Amino acid sequence: MAKRKFLTLLGFVTGMFAGGVLYRRSTSRRRERLDLYFDDGSMVSFVEGSPEAERLLPVARDVIAAARR
Amino acid sequence: MDAAQALADLTEISSQIEAAVLFDDKGAVAGSTLADAGAADAFARSAAKLLEDAEAFRSSDAAVSQLEASTQEGSVFVVRDGARLIAATTGPAPTVGLVFYDLKGCLRGAADPVKPAPKPRTRRKKEPVDGEA
Numbered sequence: 001m002a003k004r005k006f007l008t009l010l011g012f013v014t015g016m017f018a019g020g021v022l023y024r025r026s027t028s029r030r031r032e033r034l035d036l037y038f039d040d041g042s043m044v045s046f047v048e049g050s051p052e053a054e055r056l057l058p059v060a061r062d063v064i065a066a067a068r069r
Numbered sequence: 070m071d072a073a074q075a076l077a078d079l080t081e082i083s084s085q086i087e088a089a090v091l092f093d094d095k096g097a098v099a100g101s102t103l104a105d106a107g108a109a110d111a112f113a114r115s116a117a118k119l120l121e122d123a124e125a126f127r128s129s130d131a132a133v134s135q136l137e138a139s140t141q142e143g144s145v146f147v148v149r150d151g152a153r154l155i156a157a158t159t160g161p162a163p164t165v166g167l168v169f170y171d172l173k174g175c176l177r178g179a180a181d182p183v184k185p186a187p188k189p190r191t192r193r194k195k196e197p198v199d200g201e202a
Contacts, residue, residue, distance in 0.1 A: 030162065034138045036123050040131035052126050059122055060138030063115040063145045067088040067158040069108050 032057055072100030075179035079157075083171040085164065087143070088112065089157040091179055099153075099179065116156030120147050137165055148172045153180060 032048040034056050046052040072091045079089055080102055090101040092113040101109035123133050138145040144163050147156045155176045159168060 030139070030141070032140050034123070035136060035165075036126065036133050037135045038127060038129070038131035039134040040129065042129070042131060044126070044128070046126070056119065056122055056126075057138060057140060059115070059119045060145045061140055061142060063112065063119055063138075063156065064140065064143050064158050066108065066111045066115045067090075067103070069111070 034060065072179045075175045076100050076102055078178065079171055079175040083168065085159045085168055086171070087158045087160065089155060089172070089175070090116065091153070091155050091176070092117070094149075094152045094154065113156065116145070116147050117154070119145065120149065120154070135169060137169075144168075146172055148176060150176050150180070155179075 032053065034046045034053050035043060036046075037043045046056065048054075048057065076089055076091065080086060086102075088102050090103070090109050090113045091099040093099065094117075096110075096113060096117055098106070098109050098113050101112065103109045103112060119138065120133060120136065123136055127133060133149070135148040136146070139161075141161065143161055144159045144165075145156065146159070146168055147154060148169065150173070153176055155172050157168065157172055
């Protein structure tokens with residue numbers, strides 16, 4: 001009886017955890033960013049909110065719009 | 070392989086790529102997956118502008134060889150190999166490494182000159198040696 005109760009509780013907790021992870025994944029918004037790779041092998045990433053990304057991301061949106069027109 | 074064949078191969082192997090355009094550093098379009106030539110020109114022009122604007126943020130003498138811009142609407146990829154460039158768009162959250170790999174392959178494929186088929190070799194008939202039947 002105690003074993004059955006334990007398994008039920010374990011299943012409930014596991015389900016809650018999996019549900020929480022799925023909910024967080026589905027509702028979290030991906031951050032926009034721009035990654036530049038240089039010919040010397042270096043790389044720099046500009047995330048949204050940075051002045052570089054604020055200038056370049058609108059141009060990237062224009063490229064997507066031009067490709068989908 | 071010509072640009073059209075390279076792009077056809079690209080869209081066949083990479084289901085993530087929505088549109089792609091091959092062009093040079095002067096903006097001349099060599100090939101595109103878009104049906105309309107005007108749309109291909111606009112696509113190449115805007116991708117070239119993105120790369121040009123990105124160059125302003127380099128910190129050393131190294132030039133930008135490739136870039137990926139990830140937005141909510143999708144991603145933009147631009148890869149440069151000397152004077153030749155390729156730009157492509159995908160949906161959101163693509164497999165970045167795979168897309169870059171496929172684009173570089175396409176760029177290389179489009180640059181390869183078409184090799185003429187080798188001539189079939191003809192064998193000389195053995196001349197019968199004196200005394201042989």
